[in-house]
Amino acid sequence: MESYYWIPTGMILIADLTIRIGLSIRVIMRKRAASVTLAWLVVILLLPFVGAFIYLLFGENRLGEHRAARAAADLEIITRWADSLRRRTRVEWEGVNPECQPLHRQIDTIIGIPTMPGNRLDLITSPADFFRSLIADIDNARSSCFLEFYIWNEGGMADQVVEALIRARRRGVTCRVLLDSIGSKDFFFSPTCQRMRRHGIKIIEALPAGLIRALFVRIDLRNHRKIVTIDGRIGYSGSQNLVDPRYFKQDQGVGQWIDTMVRVEGPVVEIMTASFIYDWLLESRKSMQELTES
Incomplete structure (x- = not known):
């Protein structure tokens, strides 16, 4: 069993990487001011999961x-x-x-x-x-x-x-x-x-x-x-x-x-x-x- 300890860790890393890449592409495609885009990219890429969570809360004008x-x-x-x-x-x-x-x-x-x-x-x-x-x-x-x-x-x-x-x-x-x-x-x-x-x-x-x-x-x-x-x-x-x-x-x-x-x-x-x-x-x-x- 110990030989498989890396599987959950690998899945977490893959999920984190997928989220970062996906959200980064979304931020770029929104075509907002360069300073705003750069700021959100820094938050998403430097803060694993937390940056994505912050962006989902405040990054877009979601009103339903x-x-x-x-x-x-x-x-x-x-x-x-x-x-x-x-x-x-x-x-x-x-x-x-x-x-x-x-x-x-x-x-x-x-x-x-x-x-x-x-x-x-x-x-x-x-x-x-x-x-x-x-x-x-x-x-x-x-x-x-x-x-x-x-x-x-x-x-x-x-x-x-x-x-x-x-x-x-x-x-x-x-x-x-x-x-x-x-x-x-x-x-x-x-x-x-x-x-x-x-x-x-x-x-x-x-x-x-x-x-x-x-x-x-x-x-x-x-x-x-x-x-x-x-x-x-x-x-x-x-x-x-x-x-x-x-x-x-x-x-x-x-x-x-x-x-x-x-x-x-x-x-x-x-x-x-x-x-x-x-x-x-x-x-x-x-x-x-x-x-x-x-």
Whole structure:
């Protein structure tokens, strides 16, 4: 029996070599930036098995085949909308800073969204001012309130937003909230979330995460968008989560977060609304017809 001790060792070495060669070829075939490709090759070739494991966890943007299929189907709807948007939009560059034109061409080429002139932007540098403005706009909403955030944390003025949304629902306003599964994991299990749902506010998770799901998809890829659109005519975006900094992670000694938001009125709100709808269709697994009927 001792003469066969080398067989398991040989099989392990062959398996390791096969994995390294196979993954190295895959990394090269992905045709990413040379620095990225070289870095992954070093990890795979210098760390037996461990390097392969690290690459399988973080090396590719794995979000699941079914999700990719839904994204492709929904993208056709967005593409048709973007084409109509381009036909409806015309920019008179003589009255616009010419330095913006290269940025316009780049964005239009990459994502097919044209420049949308004629907007009013208000910079908001205080969390309290942001919450007061948002609550006032929700209280004046007539048809829809769409909110998308990475983190929703209970406490302080964030709870006042909840009350404003409940008031909006009582007026017949459609309210939808899309939150990242990991960033807002505590909120999903909170009494506040359940109460909002009881009042008819639709709340769903973006990029659901879990131990089993982690075996098949990249759970470190998160939705960090911070977008609000109200009635399709008012929008908010920036770095502020739906969090009152006075009540967020104060036990960790990090101090209050400092964020900035922009309140927008004008044609660009249509793009912000479309971004939310695309994400909602993807996560809710509903069609555009089902969305408009619900």
